[in-house]
Amino acid sequence: MSVKTAGGSPTAPTTSKRISGTLYRGREGMWSWVLHRITGVAIFFFLLVHILDTALVRVSPEAYNAVIGTYQTPIMGVGEVALVAAIVFHAFNGLRIILIDFWSKGSRYQKVMFYVVIGLWVVTMVGFVPRHLINVFSH
Amino acid sequence: MSTATLDAPTQDDAVQSFTVTFIIRRFDPEVDDEPRWQDFDVEMFATDRVLDALHKIKWEQDGSLTFRRSCAHGICGSDAMRINGRNRLACKTLIKDLDISKPIYVEAIKGLPLEKDLVVDMEPFFESYREVQPFLIARSEPGAGKERVQSVADRARFDDTTKCILCAACTSSCPVFWTDGQYFGPAAIVNAHRFIFDSRDDAAKVRLDILNDKEGVWRCRTTFNCTEACPRGIQITQAIAEVKQAVMRGKP
Ligand code: SF4
Numbered sequence: 001m002s003v004k005t006a007g008g009s010p011t012a013p014t015t016s017k018r019i020s021g022t023l024y025r026g027r028e029g030m031w032s033w034v035l036h037r038i039t040g041v042a043i044f045f046f047l048l049v050h051i052l053d054t055a056l057v058r059v060s061p062e063a064y065n066a067v068i069g070t071y072q073t074p075i076m077g078v079g080e081v082a083l084v085a086a087i088v089f090h091a092f093n094g095l096r097i098i099l100i101d102f103w104s105k106g107s108r109y110q111k112v113m114f115y116v117v118i119g120l121w122v123v124t125m126v127g128f129v130p131r132h133l134i135n136v137f138s139h
Numbered sequence: 140m141s142t143a144t145l146d147a148p149t150q151d152d153a154v155q156s157f158t159v160t161f162i163i164r165r166f167d168p169e170v171d172d173e174p175r176w177q178d179f180d181v182e183m184f185a186t187d188r189v190l191d192a193l194h195k196i197k198w199e200q201d202g203s204l205t206f207r208r209s210c211a212h213g214i215c216g217s218d219a220m221r222i223n224g225r226n227r228l229a230c231k232t233l234i235k236d237l238d239i240s241k242p243i244y245v246e247a248i249k250g251l252p253l254e255k256d257l258v259v260d261m262e263p264f265f266e267s268y269r270e271v272q273p274f275l276i277a278r279s280e281p282g283a284g285k286e287r288v289q290s291v292a293d294r295a296r297f298d299d300t301t302k303c304i305l306c307a308a309c310t311s312s313c314p315v316f317w318t319d320g321q322y323f324g325p326a327a328i329v330n331a332h333r334f335i336f337d338s339r340d341d342a343a344k345v346r347l348d349i350l351n352d353k354e355g356v357w358r359c360r361t362t363f364n365c366t367e368a369c370p371r372g373i374q375i376t377q378a379i380a381e382v383k384q385a386v387m388r389g390k391p
């Protein structure tokens with residue numbers, strides 16, 4: 001008389017493969033990896049576009065100049081800030097990952113090194129952003 | 140004559156209990172299409188553990204709550220689960236270490252097929268474990284005293300990775316494993332490390348070859364989630380880095 005189990009949906013699975021639920025609360029290591037991934041993918045797409053626009057010079061120098069000309073806008077100037085921010089983080093964190101893999105004490109100091117990466121990133125950006133924005137907006 | 144031990148101890152008002160809300164992710168494959176959250180209020184002492192709360196719920200409120208546990212003392216590795224978003228053993232997580240002003244979320248570990256409530260299918264996990272040949276492979280006879288003598292320093296080389304209880308907290312905390320179930324996962328590498336660096340073992344090369352696979356140690360992205368999750372405090376990411384280096388050297 002067990003109607004309940006027999007009356008399920010025709011394709012009732014015995015297990016649920018859905019892997020969701022709450023967000024996993026990882027710490028410095030996980031978030032540095034997430035940032036590394038995001039900046040890495042962003043840099044990849046920049047390079048793709050960059051190779052395409054540089055390749056335009058082989059099509060016709062005029063087309064190349066036209067495309068490069070559209071880059072000289074303030075919006076692109078702000079975009080360059082984002083690009084440099086991504087590259088600087090990716091570079092410093094890349095050194096951190098190399099140290100984790102190759103320095104025998106690397107994994108012990110990974111958290112410290114993460115904050116060093118953030119510190120170096122801030123210093124670099126403080127040096128770069130004002131100069132860059134003055135250049136972008138002063139002509 | 141009354142003996143002190145037989146008298147009921149006077150109720151000490153200093154021992155205070157709290158009402159703690161648990162929100163548990165339930166899933167019954169015979170009824171539910173998708174998992175659902177259900178909350179329970181439980182009366183707890185600060186020294187109780189999350190496992191005690193699960194017991195109280197199962198025994199007093201809802202007998203259908205399903206979870207694994209065996210030793211209840213952090214030895215068997217049955218009750219790894221996600222508590223407030225982090226992989227922990229329910230039997231080693233004290234109420235006083237959690238913020239009980241908010242509800243406590245409990246759900247099954249991630250990345251393995253969910254079977255019911257907090258129980259997952261551990262078979263893919265154990266399959267990776269078996270694949271690294273986690274047993275002593277010696278090609279020589281033991282010495283005169285019928286023992287394989289090992290120096291203290293040689294034993295200390297792999298001491299950390301002998302402590303694993305195969306709870307899967309590490310493997311199911313790994314973002315790489317969530318998206319790529321083929322990855323061996325930290326637990327298998329930890330148990331390979333335990334034999335690769337054992338001076339009595341002769342099959343390090345075999346295991347290094349297995350882990351040099353596309354789904355082997357190179358999948359590790361050093362997120363350190365495994366090291367944070369391990370209830371035995373094993374420095375897992377360190378162990379994986381050591382195996383990576385051994386693969387490059389071609390020997391332990
Ligand atoms: S290494 Fe730690 S977290 Fe991973 S299975 Fe072993 S005891 Fe559990």
Ligand code: FES
Nearest residue numbers: 211213215216230
């Ligand atoms: S019940 Fe055995 S480890 Fe928690």
